[in-house]
Amino acid sequence: MSNARATHFSRRGMLAAGGALGLGAVLAACGDDDAKSSGSDADASKAVATPAAGPWTFKDDRGTTVKADKVPSSIVAFIGVAAALHDYGVEVKGVFGPTTTKDGKADVQAGDLDVTKVTVLGNEWGQFNIEKYAALAPDLLATTMFDASTLWYVPEESKEKILGVGAPTVGISVVDIQLDKPLQRMLELAKSLGADTTSAKVTAAKKAFEDASARLRAAAKANPDIKVLAGSASQDIFYVSGSNLSIDLEYFKALGVNFVEPSADVLKASGGWYESLSWENVDKYKADIIMMDSRTAAIQPADITEATWKQLPAVKADQVIARNAEPILSYEKCTPLVTSLAEAIENAKKVS
Incomplete structure (x- = not known):
C-alpha cells in the first residue's frame, strides 16, 4: 500500500485518528470514483428492515430533531454508518468515505456491506459527488461526528451545496464517550428506520x-x-x-x-x-x-x-x-x- 506523506494536519485530520492519526483523511482528493449501481439488495443472511409509513422523527447528537412525513428510504451514509445499518437490515443507496481499496475490494470500514450495490459518492477525504448525490433523491444523510456539530466526511467547502439538496441530516457522536453509548445510539437510529431491534439476532x-x-x-x-x-x-x-x-x-x-x-x-x-x-x-x-x-x-x-x-x-x-x-x-x-x-x-x- 502507499504510505501517507502529508506533514501538516487539520483538526479534522487529527480527529480521524480514533486515537491515532487518520492517515487517509489528510490525503488530497484526486477525483470522484465511478458510480456503482445504486440501490441495494439485503444480504439473505440479514434481517430486512420494514419501514413504517411515517411520520418519522429522530433526535441526533447535535441535539437536532429531524422530522419527515415518512420514514427515509433513500438513505446516503458515511461508509461506517452504512455498514452498521446494514447489520440491522437497513440498506442505503449511497455511501461516502473509505469504501474500496486500490484493488477494488471492500475497505475494512465497509464491514459486510456489498459495495458493488451502492453508489459511491467519494472514496477519499474531500470527495463527495453532489450530482450523484442529488440523483439519488436522498431523504436522509447520516454520518458520525468527531465534534459537537461537524458531519464527518462531509466536505466543508461543499457542505452548503450538499445540504442544499434538501435531505435531512443525522450525526452520531463518536468522540470522548465510551463505545457502548454510540452503539446504543446507532441501534436507536436503525430502529427509527424500521429495524427490528428486538429480534433474536439483535x-x-x-x-x-x-x-x-x-x-x-x-x-x-x-x-x-x-x-x-x-x-x-x-x-x-x-x-x-x-x-x-x-x-x-x-x-x-x-x-x-x-x-x-x-x-x-x-x-x-x-x-x-x-x-x-x-x-x-x-x-x-x-x-x-x-x-x-x-x-x-x-x-x-x-x-x-x-x-x-x-x-x-x-x-x-x-x-x-x-x-x-x-x-x-x-x-x-x-x-x-x-x-x-x-x-x-x-x-x-x-x-x-
Whole structure:
C-alpha cells in the first residue's frame, strides 16, 4: 500500500485518528470514483428492515430533531454508518468515505456491506459527488461526528451545496464517550428506520457484546500488570494514542485495561489524540501488547520493515493485535474487537 506523506494536519485530520492519526483523511482528493449501481439488495443472511409509513422523527447528537412525513428510504451514509445499518437490515443507496481499496475490494470500514450495490459518492477525504448525490433523491444523510456539530466526511467547502439538496441530516457522536453509548445510539437510529431491534439476532448480538465486555473486565483484573499500547504506522512516523477521546479506548480503559500512553502535556500538540514518534524512538513506551490501527490508510504490522519495530518486546513475542480505530457501530462488529483484546490479555506474557 502507499504510505501517507502529508506533514501538516487539520483538526479534522487529527480527529480521524480514533486515537491515532487518520492517515487517509489528510490525503488530497484526486477525483470522484465511478458510480456503482445504486440501490441495494439485503444480504439473505440479514434481517430486512420494514419501514413504517411515517411520520418519522429522530433526535441526533447535535441535539437536532429531524422530522419527515415518512420514514427515509433513500438513505446516503458515511461508509461506517452504512455498514452498521446494514447489520440491522437497513440498506442505503449511497455511501461516502473509505469504501474500496486500490484493488477494488471492500475497505475494512465497509464491514459486510456489498459495495458493488451502492453508489459511491467519494472514496477519499474531500470527495463527495453532489450530482450523484442529488440523483439519488436522498431523504436522509447520516454520518458520525468527531465534534459537537461537524458531519464527518462531509466536505466543508461543499457542505452548503450538499445540504442544499434538501435531505435531512443525522450525526452520531463518536468522540470522548465510551463505545457502548454510540452503539446504543446507532441501534436507536436503525430502529427509527424500521429495524427490528428486538429480534433474536439483535438480542443475541447485544448479549454477546456484553459477555465479551465482562470477559475483558475479568482479564484486565486478573492481569493488572499487562500494559497495552495503541498505535498507528506511517512511512516516517509511529503514532501512539492517548486513551481519552477514542470511543473504543475509553471503553476498554473503563473495563480496567492498563494502557501505556503519552502524558496529557505531550498529547496537547494533537488536541489530545496522539504523540508522533520517529521510528528511531518507537521504543519510548514499554508495552506487553500493541494494538495496531487496521484501517487501510495505515501501514499494517506485516509490512513494517523498520528494525526498531521488530526489536520491540511485544513484536518479538507476537503480541500485536489489530484495532479498528473507527469501529463499525453494530454489536455484531464490535464484539470481536472486545474479544480480541480480552484474549490477548489472557494469553500475554509479561515482556515490558
